[in-house]
Amino acid sequence: MEISERKKKILAAIVDEYISTAEPVGSKTIAQNAGLGFSSATIRNEMAELTAMGFLEQPHTSAGRVPSAAGYRLYVNELMHKQRLSLEETEAINRSMSQKMLELDKILSDVGNLTSSLTNYPALALAAPSEPVTIKRFDLIYVDANNFIIVAMLSNNAVKNKLVHLPFSVEREMTQKLATVFNASFTSLTEDKITEQLIRTTERSVNDSYSLVAVVVGFVLEVLTETKNASAYVAGTTNLLRQPEFRDPDKAHELMSYLSDSSHVLDLPGFGEPGGDNEVRVIIGPENAAEELKDSSVVMASYNAGDGTRGIIGVVGPTRMDYSRVAAKLSYIAAGLSKLLDCGPELPPKLQNKLIKGDDINEQG
Amino acid sequence: MEISERKKKILAAIVDEYISTAEPVGSKTIAQNAGLGFSSATIRNEMAELTAMGFLEQPHTSAGRVPSAAGYRLYVNELMHKQRLSLEETEAINRSMSQKMLELDKILSDVGNLTSSLTNYPALALAAPSEPVTIKRFDLIYVDANNFIIVAMLSNNAVKNKLVHLPFSVEREMTQKLATVFNASFTSLTEDKITEQLIRTTERSVNDSYSLVAVVVGFVLEVLTETKNASAYVAGTTNLLRQPEFRDPDKAHELMSYLSDSSHVLDLPGFGEPGGDNEVRVIIGPENAAEELKDSSVVMASYNAGDGTRGIIGVVGPTRMDYSRVAAKLSYIAAGLSKLLDCGPELPPKLQNKLIKGDDINEQG
DNA sequence: ATTTAGCACTCAGGGGTATCGAGTGCTAGC
DNA sequence: GCTAGCACTCGATACCCCTGAGTGCTAAAT
Numbered sequence: 106m107e108i109s110e111r112k113k114k115i116l117a118a119i120v121d122e123y124i125s126t127a128e129p130v131g132s133k134t135i136a137q138n139a140g141l142g143f144s145s146a147t148i149r150n151e152m153a154e155l156t157a158m159g160f161l162e163q164p165h166t167s168a169g170r171v172p173s174a175a176g177y178r179l180y181v182n183e184l185m186h187k188q189r190l191s192l193e194e195t196e197a198i199n200r201s202m203s204q205k206m207l208e209l210d211k212i213l214s215d216v217g218n219l220t221s222s223l224t225n226y227p228a229l230a231l232a233a234p235s236e237p238v239t240i241k242r243f244d245l246i247y248v249d250a251n252n253f254i255i256v257a258m259l260s261n262n263a264v265k266n267k268l269v270h271l272p273f274s275v276e277r278e279m280t281q282k283l284a285t286v287f288n289a290s291f292t293s294l295t296e297d298k299i300t301e302q303l304i305r306t307t308e309r310s311v312n313d314s315y316s317l318v319a320v321v322v323g324f325v326l327e328v329l330t331e332t333k334n335a336s337a338y339v340a341g342t343t344n345l346l347r348q349p350e351f352r353d354p355d356k357a358h359e360l361m362s363y364l365s366d367s368s369h370v371l372d373l374p375g376f377g378e379p380g381g382d383n384e385v386r387v388i389i390g391p392e393n394a395a396e397e398l399k400d401s402s403v404v405m406a407s408y409n410a411g412d413g414t415r416g417i418i419g420v421v422g423p424t425r426m427d428y429s430r431v432a433a434k435l436s437y438i439a440a441g442l443s444k445l446l447d448c449g450p451e452l453p454p455k456l457q458n459k460l461i462k463g464d465d466i467n468e469q470g
Numbered sequence: 471m472e473i474s475e476r477k478k479k480i481l482a483a484i485v486d487e488y489i490s491t492a493e494p495v496g497s498k499t500i501a502q503n504a505g506l507g508f509s510s511a512t513i514r515n516e517m518a519e520l521t522a523m524g525f526l527e528q529p530h531t532s533a534g535r536v537p538s539a540a541g542y543r544l545y546v547n548e549l550m551h552k553q554r555l556s557l558e559e560t561e562a563i564n565r566s567m568s569q570k571m572l573e574l575d576k577i578l579s580d581v582g583n584l585t586s587s588l589t590n591y592p593a594l595a596l597a598a599p600s601e602p603v604t605i606k607r608f609d610l611i612y613v614d615a616n617n618f619i620i621v622a623m624l625s626n627n628a629v630k631n632k633l634v635h636l637p638f639s640v641e642r643e644m645t646q647k648l649a650t651v652f653n654a655s656f657t658s659l660t661e662d663k664i665t666e667q668l669i670r671t672t673e674r675s676v677n678d679s680y681s682l683v684a685v686v687v688g689f690v691l692e693v694l695t696e697t698k699n700a701s702a703y704v705a706g707t708t709n710l711l712r713q714p715e716f717r718d719p720d721k722a723h724e725l726m727s728y729l730s731d732s733s734h735v736l737d738l739p740g741f742g743e744p745g746g747d748n749e750v751r752v753i754i755g756p757e758n759a760a761e762e763l764k765d766s767s768v769v770m771a772s773y774n775a776g777d778g779t780r781g782i783i784g785v786v787g788p789t790r791m792d793y794s795r796v797a798a799k800l801s802y803i804a805a806g807l808s809k810l811l812d813c814g815p816e817l818p819p820k821l822q823n824k825l826i827k828g829d830d831i832n833e834q835g
Numbered sequence: 836a837t838t839t840a841g842c843a844c845t846c847a848g849g850g851g852t853a854t855c856g857a858g859t860g861c862t863a864g865c
Numbered sequence: 866g867c868t869a870g871c872a873c874t875c876g877a878t879a880c881c882c883c884t885g886a887g888t889g890c891t892a893a894a895t
Contacts, residue, residue, distance in 0.1 A: 131887050144839050149888070167846045167887050208633045246609040248623055256621050256631065258613055264631050266621065268573045342708070343730055346723040354719060358711035365708055496858050509868050514859070532858050532874045838895070845888075852881085859874075865867080 108158065108179075114141060115151050116160055117184040120172045124427050127349045129169030174390045174424065177402070181387045181428050188433040195437060198223070202441045209263040209414070212446070214338045216418060220438055221341025224420050224431050227361075229370050229405075232416035233335035234261055237295040240325060245284040250274035255324050260293075261414040262446075263336075265328045269320055282311050287321060296329040335416075337367040350400070350423040363397040364421065373403065373417070385432045390424040400424065404431045406439035410446035418442065473523065473544075479506060480516050481525055482549040485537045489792050492714045494534030539755045539789065542767070546752045546793050553798040560802065563588070567806045574628040574779070577811070579703045581783060585803055586706025589785050589796050592726075594735050594770075597781035598700035599626050602660040605690065610649040615639035620689050625658075626779040627811075628701075630693045634685055647676050652686060661694040700781075702732040715765070715788040728762040729786065738768060738782070750797045755789040765789065769796045771804035775811035783807065 118139035122130045132152055136145040152170055155161045160176035163169075172180065190198075201219045213230040221228035239260045246254040251274055256266045290307055291299070299322065308318045342361045351357040363369055372395060373388075388403045404426065405419035418439055420431055483504035487495045497517055501510040517535055520526045525541035528534075537545065555563075566584045578595040586593035604625045611619040616639055621631045655672055656664070664687065673683045707726045716722040728734055737760060738753075753768045769791065770784035783804055785796055 129887090133887075145887095146839050146841090147837085150838090153889075163888090165846065166889095167844085167885095169887065208631075242611060242613050242619075244609060244611040244619075244621070246607060246621055246623070248607045254607075254609075254621065254623055254629055256609070256611060256619065258611070258619055258633070262633065264619055264633055266573075266629050266631055268623070268627065268629055343723055343726045346719045346726070352719050354711045354717050354722065357719065357722075358708055361708045361711070494858090498858075510858095511860095511868050511870090512866085515867090518860075528859090530875065532856090532876070534858065836895100838893105840893080841891085843888100843890090845886105847884105847886095849884085850882090853879085855876105855878075857874105857876095859872105861872090862870090864869080 108160075111141075112151055112155055113179075113184055115139075115148060116155055116172070116176060117180060119152075119161065119170060120176065120180045120184070123172055124425055127425060129164055129171050131169035134169070172425075174392065177389045177424055177428075178392075181389070185429045185432075188429040190433055190437055194223070194434070198434075198438060198441060202438075202445055209261055209446075210336065212442075213336065213416075214340070216438065216442060217338040217340035220418055220420060220435070221344060223434050223438075224422075225341075225344050225347065226420040226422040226426070226431065227342045227344055227364055228340045229373075229403075229417065229419040229421065230338040230340070231335055231370060231373075231418070232261070232337075232410075232414055233371075234414050238263075238329060239293045239295055240291060240328070242292065243284055243287045245280040245287075245321070247277045247280045250276075253280050255321055257325070257328055259328070261410070267324050269324075271315070271317075273315060275315065275317065279311075279317070283317060283321060286311055287325075291322075291325060296326065299326065299329075335371055337370040339364050339367045339370060345422075348423050350425065356400075360397055360401060360421075363395070369395065369397075373405070373419075385436050387428060387432070402426050402428075404428065404435055406432075406435035408439040408442040408446065410443070414446070416442075473525075476506075477516055477520055478544075478549055480504075480513060481520055481537075481541060482545060484517075484520075484526065484535060485541065485545045485549070488537060489790055492790060494529055494536050496534035499534070537790075539757065542754045542789055542793075543757075546754070550794045550797075553794040555798055555802055559588070559799070563799075563803060563806060567803075567810055574626055574811075575701065577807075578701065578781075579705070581803065581807060582703040582705035585783055585785060585800070586709060588799050588803075589787075590706075590709050590712065591785040591787040591791070591796065592707045592709055592729055593705045594729075594738075594768075594782065594784045594786065595703040595705070596700055596735060596738075596783070597626065597775075597779055598736075599779050603628075603694060604658045604660055605656060605693070607657065608649055608652040610645040610652075610686070612642045612645045615641075618645050620686055622690070622693055624693070626775070632689050634689075636680070636682075638680060640680065640682065644676070644682065648682060648686060651676055652690075656687075656690060661691065664691065664694075700736055702735040704729050704732045704735060710787075713788050715790065721765075725762055725766060725786075728760070734760065734762075738770070738784075750801050752793060752797070767791045767793075769793060769800055771797075771800035773804040773807040773811065775808070779811070781807075 115135060118135050118141065119130045122134060122138070132145040132149040135141070135148050136143060141148075152161060155176075156163060156170060160173055160179060161170040162173045164171060198219070201215070209232060213232055217228045217230035220230070240257045241260050242258040244256045246256065248254060248268075251271050252268065253271075253275070254266055254268050256264065258264050286307055290303065304318060304322055307313075307322075308316075311318065342364050345351045345357055345361055351360070385404065385406045388405075390402060391399055393399060393401065393403065398421070400423065401421055402424045403419055403421050405417045407415060407417050409415045418435060420426075420435065422431070480500060483500050483506065484495045487499060487503065497510040497514040500506070500513050501508060506513075517526060520541075521528060521535060525538055525544060526535040527538045527541075529536060563584070566580070574597055578597055582593045582595035585595070605622045606625050607623040609621045611621065613619060613633075616636050617633065618636075618640070619631055619633050621629065623629050651672055655668065669683060669687055672678075673681075676683065707729050710716045710722055710726055716725070750769065750771045753770075755767060756764055758764060758766065758768065763786070765788065766786055767789045768784055768786050770782045772780060772782050774780045783800060785791075785800065787796070
């Protein structure tokens with residue numbers, strides 16, 4: 106059966122109402138509040154049909170209706186009216202994003218916190234390199250005879266470091282030599298390019314009697330594998346406890362501990378798919394692959410850093426989520442993030458603010 | 471009134487029972503299970519007196535007894551039988567601690583996670599320098615004409631870095647010169663020693679037309695102030711939801727969001743006090759200064775890194791906490807951490823394991 | 836052909852009441 | 866000084882009834 110315009114209006118009204126009250130919605134409420142000009146009986150008939158079509162569900166016979174996953178889907182795809190952010194909101198976001206930090210990890214964790222506090226839902230912030238990460242620049246910092254620090258800057262602007270302790274002493278010259286050699290031979294290499302032979306050659310070239318090369322190579326491999334599979338941050342999981350659907354501590358605990366292992370977040374479907382910038386994707390309840398998310402929805406927006414890294418920011422919440430509000434915010438934040446990461450390093454901080462304010466990014470697709 | 475030996479035994483039995491069941495304890499249960507050889511009536515009389523003395527409380531007339539804060543206090547101070555860790559437990563801890571990482575931040579966050587997963591309570595890991603932190607060693611890493619990384623190793627073995635972007639280009643020589651100058655003039659300085667005059671002198675000495683010195687000094691100040699007030703990690707807050715006393719989502723939310731701001735953790739009383747190593751301190755319910763912790767207990771153990779940094783690891787839980795189990799684990803972990811941090815850099819990783827296994831650290835004071 | 840008014844029906848939630856039983860305090864006897 | 870016994874208390878549980886929001890259906894009205 107084709108869904109009539111009137112049914113759509115009614116469905117939209119029901120979803121809106123349910124999103125704000127968390128209580129099953131009755132025909133009378135819609136007749137009175139939605140201003141559609143029909144009596145409750147008419148609404149009732151339509152609701153009965155919407156239920157038969159699978160867009161609504163009835164918790165029990167004498168209760169109001171609740172949107173089904175299909176109902177939310179239709180709502181998200183067609184019915185929901187795109188929301189604009191208020192000036193205060195965009196300014197708050199701009200303010201938080203006009204930070205001067207450029208390191209990927211710090212940006213991600215900050216944006217995660219920002220997103221979570223703006224939406225009052227747990228937030229995700231992911232970054233995945235579209236092509237394998239390499240090391241852009243090395244340095245070994247001599248601390249004292251027994252200690253040095255390895256620092257690596259990666260192609261995606263992440264900076265990693267490791268303090269190394271040696272049970273024997275080395276000289277400053279040795280660390281400098283190592284740094285030079287590694288900068289010459291190990292930059293711009295993907296993990297699989299680091300062969301046994303390369304390591305041997307390097308060892309010979311620095312006359313490495315203490316297997317220092319092995320230590321540094323170990324660090325390189327660790328960094329490259331760790332970042333190959335993208336990095337993920339989760340923030341604000343406690344927000345879940347504010348949602349009526351998570352008043353059951355067992356449910357809350359299940360989802361919260363699932364989220365607190367940020368590696369789970371990388372399993373999200375569609376993560377890694379191309380998808381246009383600033384496009385907002387919504388995964389509703391049972392559409393989620395993970396069992397733990399079957400009763401939750403995930404809203405995600407992609408951002409794109411100029412260097413090929415692309416990523417996702419998103420929020421997790423009950424299926425009864427304020428999709429339009431969340432989508433608007435995510436879209437705006439993702440757009441800001443794209444600009445920040447994309448032209449960031451080419452712009453002095455003062456200009457960034459202006460760019461982010463571009464008006465077009467208030468809408469989302 | 472002086473508390474008799476028998477009363478102490480009964481109180482201990484009640485606390486033990488209540489810790490494991492979370493239900494008010496009745497006289498019959500104690501008479502049957504505790505094996506004291508008295509009838510329930512006798513226990514009952516003693517319980518009535520213990521209640522009058524303030525060590526027990528009665529939720530309502532016809533319920534069993536629950537330990538009061540004073541009851542727990544007595545239990546913790548005198549009655550609780552020190553627990554030994556099983557071989558499996560000590561080995562599990564040793565395994566997790568025999569990591570090769572030496573950076574303070576990473577160690578702290580790892581130990582926080584370890585503690586939380588071993589105790590099933592939220593865990594805290596703090597480090598506070600007993601004397602102001604200084605920078606031990608600088609480096610500026612030239613990335614390209616517009617970007618360089620500042621790396622600083624601190625006196626407490628933390629490593630901090632920052633990626634700096636410049637709206638103009640600098641030459642490699644300049645970054646090297648800066649690094650040399652900063653290593654010469656800014657190492658081992660506490661924050662208050664960084665005077666306007668020192669900055670001016672430095673600027674003149676490198677012929678700084680781009681205020682690069684200001685950028686680096688900014689970083690230095692940021693790092694020194696940030697670490698001056700110690701660093702804190704909180705892990706495993708979701709564990710709270712498993713405790714029956716936090717089945718009320720509002721309570722859980724209150725405490726969890728309090729804990730998730732790790733700066734709160736620094737307000738803990740006694741943090742910063744000297745206190746012997748491996749000494750386990752317990753703060754029970756209302757003894758806590760923070761309103762949010764009035765119904766919770768905190769168990770803390772201090773560790774001591776040789777370099778003057780001292781810190782605390784601890785757990786937060788309901789006053790009905792398994793104090794002896796938690797104290798034993800914390801004590802063991804803190805002792806391990808002391809050794810790891812204290813002699814860590816002077817020992818090759820292989821030896822660390824042995825040291826940590828020292829038998830005496832199974833006990834705590 | 837739609838829409839609406841009316842009506843009988845359903846059922847979760849709330850309030851009241853009876854019952855149960857764990858636990859108590861007290862007393863009398865060992 | 867300990868314990869057996871007993872009357873008493875009172876939260877928790879179960880049950881029941883009632884209320885009211887909401888439904889589906891039918892018949893009248895537009």
